[in-house]
Amino acid sequence: MTKALTATQKRNLWLGLLAGPLAWATYFTAGYLFLETACRHATPIANVVGLAWPSLVIVLLTIATLLLIAYAGRYTYHWWLQADVPEYGRFMAQAGTLLSALFALIVLLTGLPVLFLPPCTFVP
Amino acid sequence: MEVTREERPNIQTSIVPEGQTPVTAGTTAHQALERVWDDPPGFIGRLCALQNDTLGKRIMGTAFAFFLIGGLLSLFMRLQLAIPENDLLGPDTYNQFFTMHGSTMMYLFAVPMLEGFTILILPFLLGSREMPFPRLGVFSYFTFLFGGILFYTSFLFGSAPDAGWFAYTPLSGPEFSPGLGMDFWLLALSVAEIGAIAAGVEIIIAILKMRAPGMTISRMPLFAWATLVMAFSILFAFTPLIVGSLLLELDRQFGTRFFDPTAGGSTLLWQHLFWIFGHPEVYIQFVPAAGMVSMIVPVFARRPAAAYPFVATSLVAIGFISFGLWVHHMFTVGLPQAAMTFFAVASILIALPSGVQVFAWMATIWAGRPVWKTPFFFVVGSLIIFILGGITGVMVGSPPFDWQVHDSFFVVAHFHYVLVGGVTFPIFAALYYWLPKFSGKLLNETLGRWHFWLLFIGFNLTFFPMHIAGIQGMARRVYTYPADMGLDLANLIATGGTFLQAAGILVFLANLVYSHYKGEAAGNNPWSADSLEWATTSPPPNYGFAVMPIVRSRHPLWEQAELHQGNERVEKLVHALSLWPTKWRAALITSAQDARPEEVFRVAGPSIWPFAAAVTMTVIFTAEVFRLHLLTLVGVLGLVISIIGWHWPEKAPTTAEEEAAFAREHGIPVYANGSRAVSRSAMLLTILLLAIALSSFLFSYFYIRIEHSEWPPAGIAEPPALLLPAVAAAILLASGAAMAWAQRAIEQNRRRRLQIRLAIAFALGIAALAVQLYDYSQLPFDWQGHAYGSLFYVLGGFAILWLLTALIMNGMIQFWAWQRRYSARHRWTVENAALYWFAMTAGWLITFATLYLSPHLT
Numbered sequence: 001m002t003k004a005l006t007a008t009q010k011r012n013l014w015l016g017l018l019a020g021p022l023a024w025a026t027y028f029t030a031g032y033l034f035l036e037t038a039c040r041h042a043t044p045i046a047n048v049v050g051l052a053w054p055s056l057v058i059v060l061l062t063i064a065t066l067l068l069i070a071y072a073g074r075y076t077y078h079w080w081l082q083a084d085v086p087e088y089g090r091f092m093a094q095a096g097t098l099l100s101a102l103f104a105l106i107v108l109l110t111g112l113p114v115l116f117l118p119p120c121t122f123v124p
Numbered sequence: 125m126e127v128t129r130e131e132r133p134n135i136q137t138s139i140v141p142e143g144q145t146p147v148t149a150g151t152t153a154h155q156a157l158e159r160v161w162d163d164p165p166g167f168i169g170r171l172c173a174l175q176n177d178t179l180g181k182r183i184m185g186t187a188f189a190f191f192l193i194g195g196l197l198s199l200f201m202r203l204q205l206a207i208p209e210n211d212l213l214g215p216d217t218y219n220q221f222f223t224m225h226g227s228t229m230m231y232l233f234a235v236p237m238l239e240g241f242t243i244l245i246l247p248f249l250l251g252s253r254e255m256p257f258p259r260l261g262v263f264s265y266f267t268f269l270f271g272g273i274l275f276y277t278s279f280l281f282g283s284a285p286d287a288g289w290f291a292y293t294p295l296s297g298p299e300f301s302p303g304l305g306m307d308f309w310l311l312a313l314s315v316a317e318i319g320a321i322a323a324g325v326e327i328i329i330a331i332l333k334m335r336a337p338g339m340t341i342s343r344m345p346l347f348a349w350a351t352l353v354m355a356f357s358i359l360f361a362f363t364p365l366i367v368g369s370l371l372l373e374l375d376r377q378f379g380t381r382f383f384d385p386t387a388g389g390s391t392l393l394w395q396h397l398f399w400i401f402g403h404p405e406v407y408i409q410f411v412p413a414a415g416m417v418s419m420i421v422p423v424f425a426r427r428p429a430a431a432y433p434f435v436a437t438s439l440v441a442i443g444f445i446s447f448g449l450w451v452h453h454m455f456t457v458g459l460p461q462a463a464m465t466f467f468a469v470a471s472i473l474i475a476l477p478s479g480v481q482v483f484a485w486m487a488t489i490w491a492g493r494p495v496w497k498t499p500f501f502f503v504v505g506s507l508i509i510f511i512l513g514g515i516t517g518v519m520v521g522s523p524p525f526d527w528q529v530h531d532s533f534f535v536v537a538h539f540h541y542v543l544v545g546g547v548t549f550p551i552f553a554a555l556y557y558w559l560p561k562f563s564g565k566l567l568n569e570t571l572g573r574w575h576f577w578l579l580f581i582g583f584n585l586t587f588f589p590m591h592i593a594g595i596q597g598m599a600r601r602v603y604t605y606p607a608d609m610g611l612d613l614a615n616l617i618a619t620g621g622t623f624l625q626a627a628g629i630l631v632f633l634a635n636l637v638y639s640h641y642k643g644e645a646a647g648n649n650p651w652s653a654d655s656l657e658w659a660t661t662s663p664p665p666n667y668g669f670a671v672m673p674i675v676r677s678r679h680p681l682w683e684q685a686e687l688h689q690g691n692e693r694v695e696k697l698v699h700a701l702s703l704w705p706t707k708w709r710a711a712l713i714t715s716a717q718d719a720r721p722e723e724v725f726r727v728a729g730p731s732i733w734p735f736a737a738a739v740t741m742t743v744i745f746t747a748e749v750f751r752l753h754l755l756t757l758v759g760v761l762g763l764v765i766s767i768i769g770w771h772w773p774e775k776a777p778t779t780a781e782e783e784a785a786f787a788r789e790h791g792i793p794v795y796a797n798g799s800r801a802v803s804r805s806a807m808l809l810t811i812l813l814l815a816i817a818l819s820s821f822l823f824s825y826f827y828i829r830i831e832h833s834e835w836p837p838a839g840i841a842e843p844p845a846l847l848l849p850a851v852a853a854a855i856l857l858a859s860g861a862a863m864a865w866a867q868r869a870i871e872q873n874r875r876r877r878l879q880i881r882l883a884i885a886f887a888l889g890i891a892a893l894a895v896q897l898y899d900y901s902q903l904p905f906d907w908q909g910h911a912y913g914s915l916f917y918v919l920g921g922f923a924i925l926w927l928l929t930a931l932i933m934n935g936m937i938q939f940w941a942w943q944r945r946y947s948a949r950h951r952w953t954v955e956n957a958a959l960y961w962f963a964m965t966a967g968w969l970i971t972f973a974t975l976y977l978s979p980h981l982t
Contacts, residue, residue, distance in 0.1 A: 021444040028448050037830050039460040091342030095437040110469045119462035
């Protein structure tokens with residue numbers, strides 16, 4: 001027997017559904033604008049713990065975003081597995097989990113290249 | 125034409141006996157309902173007509189006419205390119221033709237066509253009676269029509285736009301395009317874009333709030349998911365383009381310097397603003413087309429769509445990721461390497477959710493037993509072409525490859541494979557599939573096959589050779605090419621293919637005419653389809669559904685023997701709504717997630733004002749093309765009057781007692797004077813739109829700012845004085861408090877206090893405006909000397925305009941409050957105006973903090 005969801009639970013389902021994409025969007029905008037700014041005015045680029053400092057900032061930003069998405073994904077995954085949640089609630093939880101997984105992958109792959117490439121070289 | 129049982133053995137879940145797909149119930153109030161939902165007669169009536177099927181068909185018809193014109197232009201271009209060193213068109217005309225072809229197909233065909241389709245079928249698909257803002261639909265249609273006509277009148281002045289559909293600065297700026305051509309491009313298309321945004325707003329609300337009871341978010345047809353994503357993307361993408369167009373037009377007419385690097389501006393800023401729109405634009409077209417395919421594939425594969433949650437999810441994912449790709453159009457401009465990888469990763473990974481769609485369609489076909497009718501041919505053709513375009517898309521998503529083929533015919537081949545495969549073919553599939561519902565006549569199958577094969581073969585002949593020509597070095601946007609470069613054969617084949625495609629389109633037109641006169645009757649459900657629109661007659665009655673369906677499945681017509689069974693209370697409600705009210709247009713609001721009935725509200729009826737608003741809007745933009753600023757002012761005045769007339773409250777068609785009786789009986793409120801949920805959603809979307817516009821302005825500000833090491837630039841200005849803007853901001857904050865206080869008054873039903881407090885907020889708003897304007901009058905720089913000044917005036921101007929609209933709204937509310945139209949029960953208009961006022965205050969604070977405070981901080 002499923003039970004009706006409260007207004008708070010419904011709101012949390014929306015948040016869970018959109019958490020991954022929104023976290024990525026914030027990460028993407030912040031990271032890109034940061035690089036555009038940092039690479040224009042901060043020459044020469046200092047190294048911190050073996051990485052150019054803009055790269056280090058991106059790495060930290062990537063880790064923070066991944067943690068946030070993981071938290072949201074864990075939350076929706078938990079909902080998805082519950083049997084007494086109405087069908088639409090489980091659907092939203094499933095969609096939220098899938099979106100979190102996809103956007104975690106995108107954030108990870110976006111953050112990786114700074115480990116291998118000099119961040120501020122202007123190409124081509 | 126009924127599909128027989130042998131052809132649909134795979135619907136294992138179906139409990140509906142063959143040939144008896146359920147139909148919606150009738151009502152004894154049929155005639156009264158038919159009358160109240162009908163469009164008014166006569167010529168004026170046609171300008172007021174607002175039924176979703178009338179508007180949908182109009183938008184689609186107009187978009188198709190633009191498709192034919194755009195196609196005709198491409199025939200001439202291909203003739204020009206058929207042989208090397210040809211001089212049929214010459215460079216100037218060729219520039220105009222490719223600009224007009226691209227702009228027409230993107231702005232005047234694909235987006236309106238898909239929005240028109242959505243407006244046409246959405247209410248039937250969702251089991252509701254109408255779109256939430258039919259008048260906005262009217263406005264949207266006429267702005268689109270007038271914008272398109274204005275765009276093409278440029279040919280009559282011999283100055284068609286010729287800077288490409290992306291209109292790069294400085295080529296499109298005042299120095300290198302001094303004629304009227306670019307003004308036509310910027311202003312006429314802005315009119316059409318405003319129409320697109322208007323339609324987007326109502327599509328979002330229709331999908332989220334106006335579904336049949338029981339159609340939970342997990343039972344929504346995939347087309348609804350797709351158009352929801354499309355509509356949100358339109359809001360987020362078209363707004364930056366309108367802002368960019370405004371800035372460029374200001375550069376061209378009023379001497380601002382946004383895109384002029386010699387005065388601190390940035391040409392790259394235009395590329396950013398354009399492509400923040402331009403790339404999502406591709407997905408704005410692909411996503412709804414994918415939604416169409418997702419509706420058609422299961423019907424012809426004779427089984428439910430595979431992987432529904434994955435498909436719905438990936439539509440949402442595509443909507444988001446499509447906003448993280450724009451710089452891949454700018455890979456060759458010179459970017460920090462790490463920033464470039466951001467866009468490369470997103471460009472390549474968007475293939476994942478797109479691939480999920482394709483694999484889900486293939487799985488559905490694989491597991492089903494396909495019935496090969498014309499719509500299905502077009503779907504399969506679309507799959508083949510789109511997959512090829514998607515693969516070359518992944519290739520050009522990689523910067524090193526992109527540097528090689530950028531601006532070559534390889535890219536032309538790539539995006540035609542994506543757009544024709546991903547958009548045009550699905551649109552034709554959808555026309556064959558859905559038109560019979562609205563015309564009552566099936567299109568001819570034989571002609572349909574001819575249409576398909578001519579188009580499919582012609583398309584591949586045209587565009588496949590372009591991949592090779594592009595890799596061999598053939599540049600796009602150049603009117604000819606030298607002989608003996610090995611490009612001759614590929615070009616000749618391409619030109620031949622274009623004419624095959626044209627023949628295909630002619631066959632389609634013949635099919636339309638043929639079926640109009642001799643088409644086979646369609647019946648309710650010619651394809652034995654699963655979604656609600658097929659439960660009505662073809663063509664459907666004015667009111668759509670007399671008794672609203674109650675949905676218990678993703679495939680109601682396959683899995684529900686009866687369409688009006690459900691929870692006892694809801695059953696009683698939908699039957700009651702078929703009998704009352706019959707004197708006004710009642711529609712049901714349901715909750716976004718679980719589609720529970722929430723309220724009954726009155727949908728607006730026919731009015732001439734939306735047409736007037738579209739006309740005056742067009743007057744404004746046309747006057748600006750020809751630099752008739754006085755006429756612009758007349759247009760603005762007319763627009764304000766039209767909008768006030770549009771929203772003028774009508775006399776309540778019910779009494780409070782009637783509403784209360786219905787509410788007692790059925791447990792949900794009735795708002796014949798305007799819905800709370802719908803008007804609140806519309807206000808939130810309006811605010812979202814303004815927030816996106818503000819973000820675009822702020823992006824422009826900071827983008828130009830980071831190109832300068834000193835800000836304000838030395839010799840242009842000193843960091844601005846803070847006192848007066850701080851005073852203005854404080855006064856405006858106080859006005860916000862007064863507005864909140866006014867809202868409190870009407871909650872407590874204190875009408876007198878409401879009037880006083882609204883007046884206080886109004887006066888404080890005026891005071892803030894006066895202080896800020898005084899400060900502007902003291903500025904030691906103007907908007908023409910440097911981009912810094914341009915930004916200062918235009919960003920501030922945006923906030924001031926926002927305040928002016930809030931003042932007008934406040935004035936209207938005061939007038940109606942004085943007429944005692946508001947009470948604790950009817951207070952939504954006041955609440956919405958207050959919300960708008962708060963948002964305006966926040967926008968003001970952010971804008972002026974940016975202009976005055978940020979130079980002190982850096």
